Amino acid sequence: MKKITVLICICLCAASLFAQTVKKEDFWWKKNNLRVIQMNLPAYEGATIHADSIVADLEKYSANTLLINAGGIMAFYPTKLDFHYQNPYSTDNYILGDVIRKCHEKNIRVIVRFDFSRVHESIFKAHPDWCYISPKGERIINTDMYVVSINAPYVQEKAFKIIEEVISLFPVDGIFLNMPGYQVNNPYEGKYHGIDQNDYDKKRFTAFSGGMKLPTEENKADTLFQKYLEFKKQTVEDWSERLHKLVKSRNSQIAICTYSDKFVDIIRHESQSMTTLPYWPYTASDNVANAVNSFPEHIISNASIQQISFQSRYNAVEPQEVQIRLYENIANGSGLDLSMMGDMRGYEDERNYDVIRTVYAFHKKNEPYFGKYQSVAKIAVIAPGAWPSGEPMQEYRGIQLMLKEAHIPFDIIEDGQIAHLAEKVKNYKLLILPEITYLKPESLETLKQASRQGTHLIATSRSLFDSPETLQELFGAKIEKKDNDGAGNYLVPDDRRIFKRFPGQKMLFWKFNLGLYDLKGADQQLLPILAKGRPGPPEIIGGHDLTGYHAMGIKNHGKSKAVIFPVNLGKLYYVHGYQEHKNLLLDAIDYILPEAKETIQTNAPARVEVIVKEFVKNTDASREKKTSDGMILHLVNLTGFSGNTYFEPLPLYHLEFRIKSEKMPKKVFALANGRAVKFQTKDGFIHLELDKLEGFEGIVMEWN
Missing domain, CATH: 3.20.20.80 (Glycosidases)
Incomplete structure (x- = not known):
């Protein structure tokens, strides 16, 4: 018995030592x-x-x-x-x-x-206090499975026992957690039920908040609900941290995988x-x-x-x-x-x-050419969270679509990560905020620092509406009416030194939100807004007079410019796809950052997704290497996408690319067809010719 005890102790010590000495680069998933x-x-x-x-x-x-x-x-x-x-x-x-x-x-x-989102009805009958209950007293049920409460004993205690049993029985390489966190919907039936009113949630929230009562409605303007959001975040992270400690104490080589970022x-x-x-x-x-x-x-x-x-x-x-x-x-x-x-x-x-x-x-x-990339983008689009929805999602996607179709490279950064990635953010030449309505004070400060250091800004729709001082400081803008139906209004592309993509057009129609802002604090007021005029038969239309408001303002800073479009620019393009609305953004980018269009120039159709990255070979020999081995041009052929149907993509021929690069390649070849690719180098650009593109191609440009 003593020998067994000693052996167990030795194994535990060895496991602990192993967990402490393994470099993070050696974890199997890091490849x-x-x-x-x-x-x-x-x-x-x-x-x-x-x-x-x-x-x-x-x-x-x-x-x-x-x-x-x-x-x-x-x-x-x-x-x-x-x-x-x-x-x-x-x-x-x-x-x-x-x-x-x-x-x-x-x-x-x-x-x-x-x-761990649900338990069988047999467990529910034995422990109904473990399960979700809505403000109306309803349970969330799928056949014989009941949704649980995250703060009740099943999740807080029993879940860890289940994980312990599995990782003790089986030499797993990782664990994946499906549907973690708080449940308010029955997603399998598309029904909303509301904030969980389980007694364990009530007691824990009261302790967390210093005596507050658990809210029953989701209202972002309510300070009680804001406190509840903090509570949810902290309790989920607390659970995740406990899980991380449990799993890693057993074996640091077990990967934890789920939809969040903390302790995974x-x-x-x-x-x-x-x-x-x-x-x-x-x-x-x-x-x-x-x-x-x-x-x-x-x-x-x-x-x-x-x-x-x-x-x-x-x-x-x-x-x-x-x-x-x-x-x-x-x-x-x-x-x-x-x-x-x-x-x-x-x-x-x-x-x-x-x-x-x-x-x-x-x-x-082709594994060595994938997975270890560095961005070449000069632009970052700020995302409204990891799972955008509603109007912010439409605005965000519309801005992406404009850049994708124009073949302008960009990165995406979640709005909540701006301050955490401050140095990275400040290195971009342009940040685009598509209806980013709220940012933490430290994130706002990061934007201000970036602007002072030379990063241009473009904000659309209701961005930063709850920080009027930031709108005034960065954009010279003051809200008079942030929600205003723009159907029937027109915009005038007035300054043709900026608006170069509108030959033959004097008025641009509008729809969706058209914010009315005082832009006198900006250095330039552009896109005069015309009134709705007289709707009706042709005999009586007209009357689209100047309103005195503008749909675009530009404020000059010492080293940068800040552009505001207090209108649903992205949503309008995402939903309807009129080129004139995309051209407003592209003209603005050309004006404040003309070099943006130089990164990639091509005759490829707008429906070819063009993504260029620098790469380090994904091999054991290059594991510690930081300098790139070359560039890779990814081409995804979306010509088979018709808007609501997917067909086989059309083959495309004789595509040409001009890519800006400080280094010039020694060898260029295509991964999908395995052939060498014609190329020339001149004046800091790599010129490529691709004879044929089918569904996808990856063109490798190796430095040596």
């Missing part, structure tokens, strides 16, 4: 070469899954990481915990252990999935099917670019979700959409990630299989 296939198993597949067939499929599709169910909602292994509902189809076998063992034999990592190793995001028009074909670029620039110390894995919707899980999105998502992942610095219902055998919709096999094999073959 950033993930090729994930997630098998979201329905309960009944617990009886039919087979380790050999799963591994064979993963190898066939060049996957190097499996994400598969383990526990939470139900245990996919024989659990000994009475509060962990046992999957009735997998009660007496350890198939999960077989899957992990056989994956490891083929050098495939296994991340296991937990979902891999940030996961999702490209999902759109439920409203217009569809957004840049979801993967949007998600990955936001995350990799906002959280540069993390690895990003953006999942292409196969299903059409929660109500239509057995129908996959179109193969061409999946192809775009996967290539955009690669181009923006992520690995590959695909989430499907069940395993790959007998799947209900196999149309995407050829695309998956092709793109995953492409990534595997």
Whole structure:
């Protein structure tokens, strides 16, 4: 017995020493070469899954990481915990252990999935106090599963026991947490229920707030709700930190993966099917670019979700959409990630299989050129959070769309990360704020410092409306009416030294919000606003007189300019796509940052997504290297996207590119077709010619 005790102590000490001495660069996920296939198993597949067939499929599709169910909602292994509902189809076998063992034999990592958002009704009946209750006294129920409360004992205590049991039984490489945090919706039925009123939440919030009562309504203008948002943030981070300590004390090489950034190793995001028009074909670029620039110390894995919707899980999105998502992942610095219902055998919709096999094999073959990128962008677009929604999302996407179609490179930085990335932010030549309505004081100070140091600013719509002093200081703007229906108004592109893209146009129609701002504090007032005039038959129209207001102001600072468009510029383009509205932004950029259009010049159509990065070879030999090995030009062909349908992309011929670069390449070649690419170097530019572009191409320009 003494010998066993001594051996256990030695093992624990060794594990602790191992956890302390492993460099973060040596963690397996840091290589950033993930090729994930997630098998979201329905309960009944617990009886039919087979380790050999799963591994064979993963190898066939060049996957190097499996994400598969383990526990939470139900245990996919024989659990000994009475509060962990046992999957009735997998009660007496350890198939999960077989899957992990056989994956490891083929050098495939296994991340296991937990979902602690729900418990089975048998657990609810025994512990109703563990579960969510709405302000109306309702539960959130999906068949026989009840949503839990994050501050109740199931999440705060039992979840850790479940994780402990799994990582003690199985040598997992990572854990993935699905649906973490507070629940207010039943997303599977599209119904909002409200702030959880569980007694444990009430007591903890009262203690946190110094006696306040838990709010029942989500109102951002309410100071009580603002306090509740702080409470949610702190309690989620507290739980995440406890989980991190538990997992890393057992094995520092177990990766923690979920949708947040605190106390995790891999940030996961999702490209999902759109439920409203217009569809957004840049979801993967949007998600990955936001995350990799906002959280540069993390690895990003953006999942292409196969299903059409929660109500239509057995129908996959179109193969061409999946192809775009996967290539955009690669181009923006992520690995590959695909989430499907069940395993790959007998799947209900196999149309995407050829695309998956092709793109995953492409990534595997060319792995050294992916995953270690440095941006060349001079512009950053500020994102309204990690999961934008509503009008801010429309404004944000519209601005992205304008830049994408103009082939102007840009990074994305989440609004909440501005102050944390202050030095990086101040190095951009231009920051664009598309309806960024609120920033913390430290973020506002970062913007002011950037402006003083030479960074130009462009703000649109209601940006910074709750900081009038910042609007006045940076933009010379004062709000008179921030919400104003612009339907029927016109703008006049008056100064043709700035507005060069409007030959033959004297008036530009408007729609959506048209803020009425006092711009006398700006150095230039542009785009005079004309009144709505007289609607009606042709005989009586007219009367579009000057209102005295302007839709654009420019304030000169010592080393920079700040431009404000107090109008829904991005939303209007996102929803309707009129070129005249895009041209307003492009003319403004040309005026304050003319070199922006020099980074990439091409004859490629607007529907070709052009992404250029500097790269360091993703090999063990280059692990510590900081200087780049070259540039890579990613081309994603979106010509098959028609607005609400995805078709095969049209092949494009004789594309030319002119790329600004301080270094000149010794060799240029295409990854997809494997051929050398014609190039010339002259006056600080690399000139490339691509004979043909099909779905995707990556053109490598190696320095030596």
